Amino acid sequence: MPLGADSEVGRLRTVMLHRPGPELGRLTPRNNDSLLFDGIPWLGRAQEEHDAFAQALRDHDVEVLYLTDLLTQTLAIEAARDEIIASTLKGLFVGPSVQALIASLLADADPARLAETLMAGLRNDEIHLDGSVAHHLMQPEDFLINPLPNLLFTRDSSVWLRDRVAVTSLAMPARVRETQLTGLIYQHHERFAGTPIVHGPHLEHLEGGDVLELSPGVIAVGIGERTTPAGLERFAHQVLSEQLAHTVLAVPIAQERATMHLDTIVTMVDVDTVVIYPNMADTLRAVPLAWGPSTGSGDGVVIGTETTFFAAAAEAMGIETLHQIDTGLDPVTAEREQWDDGNNTLAIDARLAVAYERNEQTNARLEEHGIEVIAISGDQLGSGRGGPRCMSCPVDRD
Numbered sequence: 001m002p003l004g005a006d007s008e009v010g011r012l013r014t015v016m017l018h019r020p021g022p023e024l025g026r027l028t029p030r031n032n033d034s035l036l037f038d039g040i041p042w043l044g045r046a047q048e049e050h051d052a053f054a055q056a057l058r059d060h061d062v063e064v065l066y067l068t069d070l071l072t073q074t075l076a077i078e079a080a081r082d083e084i085i086a087s088t089l090k091g092l093f094v095g096p097s098v099q100a101l102i103a104s105l106l107a108d109a110d111p112a113r114l115a116e117t118l119m120a121g122l123r124n125d126e127i128h129l130d131g132s133v134a135h136h137l138m139q140p141e142d143f144l145i146n147p148l149p150n151l152l153f154t155r156d157s158s159v160w161l162r163d164r165v166a167v168t169s170l171a172m173p174a175r176v177r178e179t180q181l182t183g184l185i186y187q188h189h190e191r192f193a194g195t196p197i198v199h200g201p202h203l204e205h206l207e208g209g210d211v212l213e214l215s216p217g218v219i220a221v222g223i224g225e226r227t228t229p230a231g232l233e234r235f236a237h238q239v240l241s242e243q244l245a246h247t248v249l250a251v252p253i254a255q256e257r258a259t260m261h262l263d264t265i266v267t268m269v270d271v272d273t274v275v276i277y278p279n280m281a282d283t284l285r286a287v288p289l290a291w292g293p294s295t296g297s298g299d300g301v302v303i304g305t306e307t308t309f310f311a312a313a314a315e316a317m318g319i320e321t322l323h324q325i326d327t328g329l330d331p332v333t334a335e336r337e338q339w340d341d342g343n344n345t346l347a348i349d350a351r352l353a354v355a356y357e358r359n360e361q362t363n364a365r366l367e368e369h370g371i372e373v374i375a376i377s378g379d380q381l382g383s384g385r386g387g388p389r390c391m392s393c394p395v396d397r398d
């Protein structure tokens with residue numbers, strides 16, 4: 001059976017997660033902002049919370065694939081090793097002596113060790129190199145290879161679209177290397193053999209957190225801090241021309257940290273229902289894009305009439321109304337719970353969603369509307385500003 005997904009709420013069969021590891025231990029009060037964390041997570045507790053998240057999924061018959069396992073297995077393949085070592089070295093600006101040492105460290109590492117170094121990075125005090133100017137003058141804690149603490153958010157670095165996978169192009173410098181790893185896995189790991197890859201890290205910015213598969217054939221894409229208009233254009237052209245979707249909805253969102261991705265504002269909990277941040281629900285707009293005769297020669301992306309997000313979504317999905325459940329009851333609770341990823345739910349099936357337990361008001365409203373909530377603890381995980389949806393890449397859904 002081929003893998004793939006074309007909705008947010010089809011029964012989830014297989015998901016890729018990343019259990020947080022030593023890369024989280026690299027965060028300090030001086031680097032956490034640039035590494036996109038709002039605090040310094042307690043690694044052991046974050047792992048416990050993550051294990052409970054994974055177990056909740058397994059308890060519902062979801063197969064959990066770990067990125068670390070997939071990467072380690074991939075790195076046993078000679079061609080994959082050579083490729084990732086070359087691309088990693090290309091992105092390093094550490095001077096020739098350190099560069100040469102790192103090249104040999106990576107070449108000598110076994111797959112598990114290499115995977116760890118690629119994910120957790122390498123600090124200057126972890127190498128020994130006599131006579132190297134750069135090594136001598138750099139601070140002990142300076143990174144020679146940057147750590148990737150945001151690997152935790154597997155949603156952003158790849159997106160399955162039917163039986164294909166889009167390897168994305170991440171906007172923030174701290175995350176750029178993540179797609180070298182996901183791209184490598186999809187290209188070489190036997191589990192994904194033959195899966196066509198769309199988009200790519202070398203193209204305009206597009207992040208998975210901005211991509212919502214509202215229903216088979218309808219994809220909403222947030223444009224804001226991460227996904228750019230150019231990234232959306234490239235993506236829309238690809239998915240529409242290849243008939244992976246009949247409508248792409250371009251949804252502008254504020255370019256702020258609180259709303260970095262569309263899935264921080266809205267996620268789906270049923271085939272016709274979303275949980276959404278009420279402070280923005282009324283103002284959210286959408287521009288429908290479809291494939292058809294274009295102004296140039298032949299067919300191309302045709303820009304439809306901008307309208308509200310809800311009207312555009314219902315029309316494209318062929319339903320009367322896209323129902324709305326609000327985050328919180330009053331604007332302040334809504335703002336607090338939106339910040340803590342109350343909107344960022346992961347549907348295992350229609351009306352069955354994983355959510356952070358701390359968002360009590362939102363979860364109560366979900367339950368009132370007949371959505372079964374699997375509440376997980378995310379006190380440490382949440383310090384990276386991401387919830388269950390961000391922390392999961394559905395690989396296979398019915």
Ligand SMILES: NC(=[NH2+])NCCC[C@H](N)C(=O)O
Nearest residue numbers: 036153209261384385386390
């Ligand atoms: N799909 C998401 N909302 N992902 C959240 C990613 C959070 C991560 N710290 C970042 O800033 O990139």
